[in-house]
Amino acid sequence: MSEQPAPPPVPGMFTLVLHTHLPWLAHHGRWPVGEEWLYQSWAAAYLPLMRVLRTLAAEGRGHLVTLGMTPVVTAQLDDPYCLEGMSHWVANWQLRAREATTRLACTADEGPYAAPEAMRAFGIREYDEAGRALEEMAVEWRHGGSPLLRQLIDAETIELLGGPLSHPFQPLLNPRLREFALREGLADAHQRFAHTPRGIWAPECAYAPGMENGYAAAGVTHFMVDGPSLRGDTALGRPVADSDVIAFGRDLQVSYRVWSPKSGYPGHAAYRDFHTYDHVTGLKPARVTGRSVPSQDKAPYDAERASHTVDQHVADFVDVVRNRLAAESDRLGRPAHVIAAFDTELFGHWWHEGPIWLERVLRALPAAGVRVGTLADAAADGFVGAPVELPPSSWGSGKDWQVWSGEQVSDFVQLNTEVVDVALACVDKALDQNAAVGAPTPRDRVADQILREALLTVSSDWPFMVSKDTAADYARYRAHLHAHATREIADALAAGRREQAERLADGWNRADGLFGALDARRLPR
Template sequence: MSAQPLPGSLRSCPPVPGLFTLVLHTHLPWLAHHGRWPVGEEWLYQSWATAYLPLTRLLRRLSDEGRSHLLTLGVTPVVAAQLDDPYSLTGMHSWLANWQLRGQEAAVRRTTGGTGYAAPDALRAFGIREYEDAGRALEDFSSHWRHGGSPVLRQLIDADAIELLGGPLAHPFQPLLHPRLREFALREGLADAGQRFAHVPQGIWAPECAYAPGLERDYAAAGVRHFMVDGPTLHGDTALGRPVADTDVVAFGRDLVVSYRVWSPKSGYPGHAAYRDFHTYDHLTGLKPARVTGRAVPSQDKAAYEPDRADHAVDVHVADFVDAVRRRLASESERIGRPAHVVAAFDTELFGHWWHEGPVWLERVLRALPEAGVRVGTLSDAVEGGFVGAPVDLPPSSWGSGKDWQVWNGEQVSDLVRLNSEVVDTALAAVDKALTQHAAVGVPTPRDVVADQILREALLTVSSDWPFMVSKDTAAEYARYRAHLHAHATREIADALAAGRREHAERLAADWNRADGLFGALDARRLPR
């Protein structure tokens, strides 16, 4: 797809006051070794191939042109672990090769009949494009990702192309988590980023943008300077970052007026008729050869995907977004009487995985905004540039349904809330006992792989993904299975330890670690006592 120039009305506009920040939140649960299809590793490989690869590729292009401070990228520790994991890297390479074979199969298939996207000529042309796209992805992966995702992201961090946001291990819903495990997960998550990227993030994407009064003090103690919340948490006034309570920790709110322009619960650019349809498959190859066509059009009646038609829609939506950002910056600056800050924030996986044309749109937007007189920077740039207002007290909140905690502690997931509480209590007691067994006066406590694995499984149990998937009825059965699986692992190891069967506990810990060996530097000795 080749970019078209911005309309003259935007290119000729004078600069607008303020700063625009794009924030992307990259997160998936730990999927390696836990199923393949329809939920499991396939989710990881699809997101990797269609979102993470093209995103880093476009950021490298822009960085090579001398552009910097392009966006703020949140990468959760659990995603970083999977992008570095040798098993996942091997699986990803195989997935890309299989994608190329599926494209080839569609390109050479001999069929008759069919209309729309299923017409023989349309499928063959689509297969050729998919074969070529897969080949480029394979070359990119082999050239840049051979040693995992950390070198790829570190290059962008070192070049000041992006600001990195971190987060706690395994993405727990922090307001509902035991304070000891909450502090441990956050500190270990930041340390994990430091080891992978030689850079400890100064900001975090709080899991689910969840906030409870007092969290800001935990953040300050861990060295976190700023974090994200949703717009309603700041009562809709997101024109400036706001120090929280009596700390210097700044909360930045997602501007829903601009963010919802791209994607909202009801509408957004990806639903345009010209874009590739996410839900319609060619079931022989698993490829997606149709365009949206229309919201009420059944899958079998969808029209064939046309790249040129989609390319034109991308340009229309780039111009629309740039205009929306300009207007929002101007109106918010006028309202508050000083240059304003506008933050648009999205899941990274929207760009490529859910919305095929998303990476192209993103690159064109990042080129078009400065051309249209919009200053682009990161969240750290906003702090350093003084886009910070008066202190504020925040209410309990999240970016989920109702902007409260109901997705994670509502009646629909009350069993998971009880499970999490019981498992965490079990884990903390078991770890305390394990470490006490080693205690001796004047002798440093040695590392304990049993205690480490108990904490690892407990953290996977309390991942915020499982109640989210149940509440939203997206693979709810898989989510419940995963929560109970990790709960069982925690209990099994802890029970063996409690029974005095140390060698058996070590064998169990090693067995579970073969599937759940992420966060190799996790050290139970650092658990707050």
């Protein structure tokens, strides 16, 4: 039987953008929110994604993905405490999988997925997967995530997107701290990867008019916005206002095919159910089965059934991309650019089969005549249209700022403003006091920690978690904890109690010691 002829190429280019971000979780609780969130995402999403990208790179495939890595995530993937904690978590995962293989019976309120024969088969697969992860942590990840990412950057497998320290909602941030956070974030990436990103994933895709000037001054040439920011016309990047900084927009028609607030591939009946746990082992041995099926009636997970469904969804996505490129190119009268953008954690953590889908789709698209490239490729190859004036916007609900500035989180806006004002004033005073005439200003670890805690206070995660009612109590606790740390150190310093301020700064640094190269002397004056 002869092979099917390859489909004819379609005009234009497709770009997959992944945004990798979690807040700083180390030393701040374990369960139900805290380090467990980091380790689950690491095991289910980051390990498989790295595996996929390294596999494709070994095949000589390049320019595959535009990968956003926030400084907060890379700090945790490199942190010795987190690396040890992750290895312990994976070992515990393997022990729990071993326990699943010994299941003798299930109770009446457990579903078919908990039947002994189903759990034994599931436990064997999980045990093997955990063993693979343990070996990867011991061998490939032993020095952290940065060496692995640098290999992919150097091989041009990925384009790296950076971002500001702590992932703040930039439009609401004091301009001095906004500039500092961005420049330090780019410097952090350079320190880890020997590569300074030219593109960034603006936290929450948030934009306010004029921010492009700060981007240009920091050396940023392109950034991501959501489709509605470009009024849905995302087929070309657009220089913003009078600058040369290009805004690339997410194509919602294509992106929502995979995942949207209401639908997408991960909800298919064959895929592993995210919400159904086996309460003895903590594993997830059920498949979705049906959107309205209660947990106790869920069927056992079937890996072969899921794999077959992945193939169907790969074929569907390839068709969607081909049709979208053809239609947009016809509309423009020139080759178009289509961008699908997602949170990295969707692939593996939320959608167990996501990494498998990624690997297959990144092979299937070129085979189907679709050129795959990065945002940098798009800018270099002229997938750029006329300048545009962008409105205040984000990728949150309503595509405006309401998730981070609405009535439900108005107290965060006030808290952030007050804490940042205190931090900036205190740091300015400390650096002025330490400056000697005609001599360099020495580094001040107290001032550094004040800025570090202020940046953790203004993380965009905390108001998001409250607005979306996902661990809202934890989010409020974290925001006020870092606000307290900022004020406590600053008050001691302002009162002339330098030794106490140093003790406090050192104490808080034991929990919040990320961004070790952060230097308050670089704060814009």
